[in-house]
Amino acid sequence: MLEIKNLHANINGKEILKGLDLVVRPGEIHAIMGPNGAGKSTLASVLTGNQAFEVTHGDITFYGKNLLELSPEDRSREGIFLSFQYPVEIPGVSMVNFLRAALNEHRKYKNLEPLSATDFLRVMREKKTLVEMDNKLANRAVNEGFSGGEKKRNEIFQMAMLEPRLAILDETDSGLDIDALRIVANGVNKLKSPDNASIVITHYQRLLDYIIPDFVHVLYDGRIVKSGGKELALELEERGYDWIKKEVEETV
Amino acid sequence: MKNNEISTLNAAPTVRQETLEQQYIDLYKEQRESIKKHSSAVMNTSRDESFARFEALGFPTSALENYKYTDLRETLSVDYGLNINRISVPINPYEVFKCDVPGIHSYLYFVVNDAFYPVNDPVHNKLPEGVIIGSVKDVAASHPELLRDYFGKLSTAKNDGLVAFNGAFAQDGFFMYVPKNVVMDRPVQLVNIMRSDVDTMANSHNLIVIEEGSKAQLLVCDHTVDEVRFLSNRVTEVFVGENATYEHYKLENVHTKTTNLSTLLIDQRKSSNVLANVITLHNGITRNTIEIDLDGEGCDTLLCGMVIADKKQEVDNFTSIIHNKPNCNSRELFKYVLDDMSKGGFTGKLLVAKDAQKTAAFQTNRNILLSKTAKMRTKPQLEIWADDVKCSHGATIGSLDESAKFYMQSRGISEKEARLLLMFAFTNDVIENIRIPALQDRMKLLVEKRLRGELSKCEGCVICQ
Numbered sequence: 001m002l003e004i005k006n007l008h009a010n011i012n013g014k015e016i017l018k019g020l021d022l023v024v025r026p027g028e029i030h031a032i033m034g035p036n037g038a039g040k041s042t043l044a045s046v047l048t049g050n051q052a053f054e055v056t057h058g059d060i061t062f063y064g065k066n067l068l069e070l071s072p073e074d075r076s077r078e079g080i081f082l083s084f085q086y087p088v089e090i091p092g093v094s095m096v097n098f099l100r101a102a103l104n105e106h107r108k109y110k111n112l113e114p115l116s117a118t119d120f121l122r123v124m125r126e127k128k129t130l131v132e133m134d135n136k137l138a139n140r141a142v143n144e145g146f147s148g149g150e151k152k153r154n155e156i157f158q159m160a161m162l163e164p165r166l167a168i169l170d171e172t173d174s175g176l177d178i179d180a181l182r183i184v185a186n187g188v189n190k191l192k193s194p195d196n197a198s199i200v201i202t203h204y205q206r207l208l209d210y211i212i213p214d215f216v217h218v219l220y221d222g223r224i225v226k227s228g229g230k231e232l233a234l235e236l237e238e239r240g241y242d243w244i245k246k247e248v249e250e251t252v
Numbered sequence: 253m254k255n256n257e258i259s260t261l262n263a264a265p266t267v268r269q270e271t272l273e274q275q276y277i278d279l280y281k282e283q284r285e286s287i288k289k290h291s292s293a294v295m296n297t298s299r300d301e302s303f304a305r306f307e308a309l310g311f312p313t314s315a316l317e318n319y320k321y322t323d324l325r326e327t328l329s330v331d332y333g334l335n336i337n338r339i340s341v342p343i344n345p346y347e348v349f350k351c352d353v354p355g356i357h358s359y360l361y362f363v364v365n366d367a368f369y370p371v372n373d374p375v376h377n378k379l380p381e382g383v384i385i386g387s388v389k390d391v392a393a394s395h396p397e398l399l400r401d402y403f404g405k406l407s408t409a410k411n412d413g414l415v416a417f418n419g420a421f422a423q424d425g426f427f428m429y430v431p432k433n434v435v436m437d438r439p440v441q442l443v444n445i446m447r448s449d450v451d452t453m454a455n456s457h458n459l460i461v462i463e464e465g466s467k468a469q470l471l472v473c474d475h476t477v478d479e480v481r482f483l484s485n486r487v488t489e490v491f492v493g494e495n496a497t498y499e500h501y502k503l504e505n506v507h508t509k510t511t512n513l514s515t516l517l518i519d520q521r522k523s524s525n526v527l528a529n530v531i532t533l534h535n536g537i538t539r540n541t542i543e544i545d546l547d548g549e550g551c552d553t554l555l556c557g558m559v560i561a562d563k564k565q566e567v568d569n570f571t572s573i574i575h576n577k578p579n580c581n582s583r584e585l586f587k588y589v590l591d592d593m594s595k596g597g598f599t600g601k602l603l604v605a606k607d608a609q610k611t612a613a614f615q616t617n618r619n620i621l622l623s624k625t626a627k628m629r630t631k632p633q634l635e636i637w638a639d640d641v642k643c644s645h646g647a648t649i650g651s652l653d654e655s656a657k658f659y660m661q662s663r664g665i666s667e668k669e670a671r672l673l674l675m676f677a678f679t680n681d682v683i684e685n686i687r688i689p690a691l692q693d694r695m696k697l698l699v700e701k702r703l704r705g706e707l708s709k710c711e712g713c714v715i716c717q
């Protein structure tokens with residue numbers, strides 16, 4: 001579904017992604033690990049069309065469509081979803097209005113009628129239960145005054161509402177206690193199907209105990225320098241990243 | 253300046269027009285008797301005094317500290333007609349404006365240009381006992397004592413050129429009296445309509461008296477009918493008695509050739525509660541002066557405002573809250589959304605007198621500029637003489653939050669819709685401070701329409717469609 005070829009991207013003139021390749025097929029779960037500052041969030045931003053990042057080389061296709069030509073909103077409507085590392089607070093915009101607007105734009109894109117108020121509320125209720133989201137949160141403004149954990153849970157709730165084909169979870173596990181981690185992972189697993197895929201960006205192997213990846217990639221200095229199965233995550237957990245850095249330097 | 257019946261006077265020698273003021277000074281001197289003849293004794297008492305003050309002060313210019321953000325030179329050079337001889341304007345507002353904010357059920361009144369239109373609202377007969385609503389002129393005849401005690405008490409001594417001008421030329425206005433311990437069961441609505449085939453100026457002077465323990469809500473709608481230039485200069489005095497509650501809503505939705513100059517003077521007595529909410533949805537040039545004096549202990553005041561402006565629209569809100577007595581709370585909240593070449597001004601003057609201990613006063617002004625050419629100028633002006641007070645103020649000027657916009661887009665919401673949601677959210681807390689539910693709902697709709705660009709022109713009273 002997703003093919004990234006030789007991707008280079010800048011921010012403020014500084015090159016962050018330096019020739020990144022990745023292929024994701026339906027049904028797969030990919031974990032991307034790597035030290036701080038490697039470019040993991042940058043990859044997520046480029047995939048979702050954040051204008052702050054400039055793509056200088058390479059291609060990204062999503063189901064054969066040139067992703068780089070699509071607006072952020074169309075990427076979302078095509079089925080790409082990012083759970084933000086740092087979800088944004090939007091004072092004054094209620095969760096209900098926000099989600100209804102989002103859901104109906106998705107439906108319009110698919111030539112479907114907007115959901116009636118009752119149907120919308122029913123869907124919201126179902127998905128809330130799925131991620132064990134507090135009723136109170138759903139009645140507030142988007143992320144306003146939410147704790148770190150509540151914000152992350154809200155990301156998964158939104159994901160459940162929008163049912164993406166490709167979900168990118170950027171450090172959704174950081175700042176979560178074990179309980180919250182279990183809920184988030186549970187939500188992700190329940191949404192899993194043979195037709196959709198996930199990219200799980202994480203620092204720790206902890207989350208991967210709950211969400212079992214098919215592939216683990218190491219992103220270092222703007223490139224994927226090593227790929228393997230889920231055992232690679234355990235190895236990284238044990239040995240850290242220094243040996244990878246060394247390996248990379250040796251091959252250079 | 254034209255007096256309808258003496259418009260040939262315009263051919264007067266041009267030397268007399270060397271200043272913007274001169275033509276009005278001449279007009280006053282020539283027409284003094286006609287002006288008085290068509291007005292009431294109470295309004296005439298201080299007329300000459302006001303005129304003398306105007307002669308001395310002239311029109312305010314941006315050289316004055318209090319008028320820094322208002323530029324009236326261009327609009328005052330227009331040759332407006334004044335209807336000194338009170339020729340009636342051919343319009344029946346009760347037929348033209350079927351106002352029904354769904355569920356508002358107001359007591360409805362009209363001022364056409366500067367004249368109070370005869371009451372023709374069936375609901376009027378159901379006014380609570382003792383409540384008097386009508387024209388200053390009629391009430392001056394029927395209840396002279398009411399006017400004697402209040403009329404001009406807040407305005408006459410003001411050192412303000414526009415108020416002085418109003419004192420010289422205003423001949424009538426809207427009057428509302430709510431006696432002691434009467435709770436008004438419905439809001440009162442006053443629609444100011446500007447209707448004329450030639451450029452026209454209207455001066456009116458309103459008086460509102462809410463006695464001890466009473467409750468009233470007034471919604472003032474400003475509205476223009478014809479595509480000529482209009483200038484209105486209105487002064488409103490409000491007396492809010494002990495333990496009384498008064499809400500004042502002003503909704504401006506007029507065409508771009510309109511200049512609206514409005515002075516709202518409110519005097520609050522002990523433990524009274526006032527909400528003033530001033531909303532400009534569409535306009536030309538607007539200057540609102542709002543002064544609230546807290547003259548008793550335990551008063552509560554909430555002063556809100558919102559401006560949505562684009563093209564070359566200008567809005568200056570000059571506000572002043574004076575804490576004269578201890579234990580009063582005041583909050584102020586103004587929000588502006590400015591696009592294109594529009595200009596906004598805000599002054600938040602707060603004075604806490606030496607005796608006004610335990611004052612709590614908070615002021616916020618937030619502004620969003622949607623274009624590089626829009627301009628906002630904001631000035632908090634705090635003068636605090638008491639030592640045991642809680643006061644704060646904050647002003648920000650910014651653009652829409654890009655990260656919030658991107659976040660919404662990443663959920664599939666179009667950029668346009670995301671901007672709209674953000675702007676709507678930005679103005680929302682001002683709308684939330686409307687305590688008439690039907691009006692609040694209506695305002696949400698109107699603001700959304702306005703932000704979508706679907707309310708660029710005022711056709712019929714928008715609030716009433």
Ligand SMILES: Nc1ncnc2c1ncn2[C@@H]1O[C@H](COP(=O)(O)OP(=O)(O)O)[C@@H](O)[C@H]1O
Pocket residue numbers: 011012016034035036037038039040041042043052
């Ligand atoms: N807005 C920005 N401006 C400048 N540099 C940035 C910005 N965002 C990220 N970077 C830089 O890009 C690099 C990669 O960051 P990021 O993609 O967030 O890393 P990761 O998510 O892997 O920790 C870092 O060196 C970071 O400092």
Ligand SMILES: [Mg+2]
Pocket residue numbers: 040041042085170171
């Ligand atoms: Mg990151």
